[in-house]
Amino acid sequence: MSNKKQRYHHGHLSESLLQAVNDIASQFGIEAVTLRGCAKHVGVSPAAAFRHFQDKRALLTAFATRALNQLADTLAATEEAARSANHDSFHAVGMAYISFALENPALFRAMWREETIYSRDEDYLAAAERLVGYLKEGFAGTIEDEDPNDFSPHEMLAWSSVHGMANLFVDGPIASQMQQEQKIQLAESVLSELKSTCNSQ
Amino acid sequence: MSNKKQRYHHGHLSESLLQAVNDIASQFGIEAVTLRGCAKHVGVSPAAAFRHFQDKRALLTAFATRALNQLADTLAATEEAARSANHDSFHAVGMAYISFALENPALFRAMWREETIYSRDEDYLAAAERLVGYLKEGFAGTIEDEDPNDFSPHEMLAWSSVHGMANLFVDGPIASQMQQEQKIQLAESVLSELKSTCNSQ
């Protein structure tokens, strides 16, 4: 971080800028992310960012896209692991979703904020579609699926309750009043309730 | 709006500023809310706002507080109406929550955004506690309640799924891809699933 300071060209600027967003957002929240701040964090002039992103909004869109993909990766890996270990993969996927939000609140917040991103961006839509795909396919294949192209009430119930808990644990009155451990325990028991409902048919 | 323009003192500035936030947020989104914009909307100098709110953040906190109270009012009224009409009040309260979000996305977004408000503000906490209270009391009294001071898995399941749907309908890939009507129908059927789960004991 000290010897290659003299280079006029950075080399991986767009990648580094996204990393900067991640660092700053993780430490101070997304609201604290500033274009100039990211540029300084990377050691580059503010204007340089505009060679790689049309906008601040475009930068945040790319960040949200990456966050979506990370979450989708996590879910996929979790399901695979649980399946091959013969564990309850519905439970595992649900908990993975919630844990991701708890461990990366900044990422989780970023990926859903319609107003601060270009939600019609091609890459963003693709990433979103990938995540939604998992869920439409029966909550990543862990519950029975009637139609892989649409949400059944069961699928929607599963996703929305997990998504709702994740949101409530990150933003809301519960967020600051409950310990991490409590949240996880509550999530576990809610998922148990859910499982019986969603597998009942 | 035209004859009382000459007064030096506004009279109800803090109230009017909140109204301005509402107007602008409803029309252009919360991200578009600007202190100067609100001041101009009210016909007052930017600095005047600081006599009534310490911060932009304090203004948004007051706005979020009001939104929380509005939602709580709506839920209370809905429950009362459904109860006296002998309707399914669980269903009614759940749908009211979701409808509120669909009809007032700006309000709904504002009330949960920890990063843009003072979430430790006294009034905000009171409003949040009031809403949470409804839910801790058995989802506004519509499901059985084991402990009014804590969330049972049933209560958490009910709230989180409703909250999750509201969020997904307002921010997220579904938001733009589904019609209002579809969202409501999906919500209805999810709530039907939920009811059997939450009342089963």
Added chain:
DNA sequence: ATCTATATGTAAACAATGTTCACATCCAAT
């Protein structure tokens, strides 16, 4: 190797925003 087109970076400037400060105006209690 040289030249040149293009990609990538810089510095300086601008408008908009949040915020503060010194001052103006009004209201209300003496």
Added chain:
DNA sequence: ATTGGATGTGAACATTGTTTACATATAGAT
């Protein structure tokens, strides 16, 4: 009527996003 506190104004400032004109590096053709 006077005066003190509440409320509003205008000018200023730092910060931010963004643009523009210019500088430098890199890659491919010659």
